[in-house]
Amino acid sequence: MRALSGRVDEAAPALLGCRLRSDIEGATTEIVITEVEAYGGADDPASHASRGRTTRNRSMFERAGTLYVYRSYGVHWCLNVVTGPVGEGGAILVRGGEPTLGSDVMAERRGRADHLTDGPGKICQALAVTGEHDGLDLLGDGVVRLISGGHLPFDSTARVGISKAVERTWRFVART
DNA sequence: CTATGGATTCGCT
């Protein structure tokens, strides 16, 4: 996996077109990443890493290629790819994608046939990724892996669902 | 120790 280091806002669009695969519960599911958001370190007020290393975000400070999963609103899991140098904190939230493998399994896990992976919480549910996978190495041969792909043309917009540093256009959407 | 507020989703109006 190349280009997983350096500035998060530069590494983020490189993830578009990459695939995210999980081999969990005996099933293989995979998506192509089409939407991401970059979250920085101490310099990004909207990032979980902005207040330093804590219990919840410790994975964000690991090396690039580490999986960072956190619980959102007490209900959903959100999946991130760590990109920052060790100790700095910085990750890319995978917000959207399209199923490429095991969409039938995803539909079963999601309890519906549509809107399988068009939101951060939905992706985790579709791929069966939870907090127990937090800290996993996505570049190794674990149950969740990141597979490099071609780069796609993209548009950048403001991030969604945050209340700080709203002006940064660190959301990257693959152009269709 | 207690209170608070989310990098969201879904269902009902």
Next chain:
DNA sequence: GCGAATCCATAGA
């Protein structure tokens, strides 16, 4: 379109 659901780390006393 709007609000509830629901967990737990963080922040404040």
